[in-house]
Amino acid sequence: xxxxxxxxxxxxxxxxxxxxxxxxxxxxxxxxxxxxxxxxxxxxxxxxxxxxxxxxxxxxxxxxxxxxxxxxxxxxxxxxxxxxxxxx
Numbered sequence: 001x002x003x004x005x006x007x008x009x010x011x012x013x014x015x016x017x018x019x020x021x022x023x024x025x026x027x028x029x030x031x032x033x034x035x036x037x038x039x040x041x042x043x044x045x046x047x048x049x050x051x052x053x054x055x056x057x058x059x060x061x062x063x064x065x066x067x068x069x070x071x072x073x074x075x076x077x078x079x080x081x082x083x084x085x086x087x088x
Contacts, residue, residue, distance in 0.1 A: 013060055020068040038069055 005013070023037050042065050049058035 009056065009060060012057065013064060016061055016064050017068065020064060038065060038072075041065060 020038075020041070023041065042062070045058055045061045045065065049055070049062075052058075
């Protein structure tokens with residue numbers, strides 16, 4: 001979070017981060033992988049940003065999407081590392 005965020009922006013970030021975490025693919029639900037879902041969300045946000053330039057909300061969404069992708073990658077790497085340890 002940026003230190004110059006307003007209270008409204010902080011609240012928006014928290015809500016949007018929660019929504020991104022809910023966007024995890026559930027078994028048997030469509031053909032998208034987690035990466036595809038995040039890429040689709042980024043496309044939607046970028047499209048909206050192009051239609052309404054200068055809106056802070058879309059900038060915040062892009063930052064939160066980046067954070068969620070990093071969080072998921074770290075979780076995936078940690079899971080692989082733990083699986084590797086358990087296999088040995």
